[in-house]
Amino acid sequence: MSRPRTVLVAAGLAVSLLVSGCSALEKTLDGGSVAGDFPSRNVEIMVPAAPGGGWDLTARQFQHVVQEKKLLGERAVSVVNVTGAGGAVGISKLVTKNRKDPHTLMITGLVMVGALTLNQSQITVSDTTPIATLTAEQEVLVVKSDSPLKSLKDLVEMYEADPSKVSWGGGTIGGTDHITAGTLVKAAGADPSKVKYISYSGGGEATAAILSGDVTVGISGLSEFEEQITAGKMRVLATSGTEPATLNGKQLPTMKSEGYDAEVQNWRAIVAPPDVPAADRQRLIDFVTKVNQSPEWAEIRKKNGWTDFFKTGDDATRFIAEETTRVQALEKELGIL
Structure with a gap:
């Protein structure tokens, strides 16, 4: 009678090992690693x-x-x-x-x-x-250096006169840059739904569009335009934060300091x-x-x-x-x- 018992115990052990092995295999295959061992690979x-x-x-x-x-x-x-x-x-x-x-x-x-x-x-x-x-990060509104727009007020007045003549360049439609444009326009008492917004898939494309004059004003994070601003190729109209940002020792105006109750943080x-x-x-x-x-x-x-x-x-x-x-x-x- 001892022999069947040995077989039964051995079989139970085999099933236990199989279940345990399957569980470990599932963790390895379904996540690329065993749970809790980060980092186990690059x-x-x-x-x-x-x-x-x-x-x-x-x-x-x-x-x-x-x-x-x-x-x-x-x-x-x-x-x-x-x-x-x-x-x-x-x-x-x-x-x-x-x-x-x-x-x-x-x-x-x-x-x-x-x-x-x-x-x-x-x-x-x-x-x-x-x-x-x-x-x-604060957003920044910029124009190319030879733009006739010298201030945020100039931009808003141009938009109020004819929204179709103002094109806004930035990232994805509905993203932070677009939201910043709409928030500013709404704070100025104009219609945000008429914002003529052009979306670019990367900061490099947006920079090129601003410098070539394909868009009236560009919007993005300050870091993305810092090089062009420092080089004198772009001019800052305003930033979007509560506190003014500083670039090259110069304090930049905010939308609020320019008279518009608008704030966006990315x-x-x-x-x-x-x-x-x-x-x-x-x-x-x-x-x-x-x-x-x-x-x-x-x-x-x-x-x-x-x-x-x-x-x-x-x-x-x-x-x-x-x-x-x-x-x-x-x-x-x-x-x-």
């Missing part, structure tokens, strides 16, 4: 836009700090650009193709919230796993795919926190005029959800949704 940061814009700059500066400080040990971090539909192509890939994988991250922000809302996308930033908000964040295991999520938060606390990242913020806007985990998740609701209401009010 990390990829997706930029859901063309090179040259604010997301791209944020990702590559982040990559620089990680590599400089060896925050992933011997693991490498790469940056990949995925363009299309104001970030919709990139976030769709993150959500549907990289589920559970903590080694694929994405830079996002207010621009994407606005674009996805406008396009009534079935996928939103809230479908990701927010790791942290990183920075906030925030950026880093997110992971949905369903990242809790242990990996915490490791990602710890990893991003180390970047944020480094002197190198502080210097990058200062250089680019970025405000420290660090929120992690549940705080970041709540903030992004609230921003999504706010932008939906704002875009309806501005007549662009």
Whole structure:
């Protein structure tokens, strides 16, 4: 009678090992790694836009700090650009193709919230796993240096006289730049729905359009136009924050200081795919926190005029959800949704 018992015990052990092995295999195959072992391979940061814009700059500066400080040990971090539909192509890939994988991250922000809302996308930033908000940046309204527009008041008066003669160049339709244009026009008492807005897929394209005169006024983050402003090729009409920004020792006017009750801040964040295991999520938060606390990242913020806007985990998740609701209401009010 002892022999059947031995066979039964052996069979039970085999089943137990098989179940355990399948569970481990599922974790490995469905997320590219066993839960809780981040980083077990190289990390990829997706930029859901063309090179040259604010997301791209944020990702590559982040990559620089990680590599400089060896925050992933011997693991490498790469940056990949995925363009299309104001970030919709990139976030769709993150959500549907990289589920559970903590080694694929994405830079996002207010621009994407606005674009996805406008396009009534079935996928939103809230479908990701927010790791942290990183920075906030004022928008800046610029014209080429030989433009007849000398002040923000000149721009508003031109728009009030004939909206069709004012073209506004910036990022995605419904994004931060577009929202800034509409917010200013609304604050001036004019009709935001008549804003003639031209969207460019990257900061490089927008810069070229402003300098060539293809658009009347350009809108983006200060860091994206800083080189051209410093070189005297662009003139600042106003920034969009509460406090005035300083460039080359000169204080720049804000929309409010120019007499218009308007304010917009462009925030950026880093997110992971949905369903990242809790242990990996915490490791990602710890990893991003180390970047944020480094002197190198502080210097990058200062250089680019970025405000420290660090929120992690549940705080970041709540903030992004609230921003999504706010932008939906704002875009309806501005007549662009």
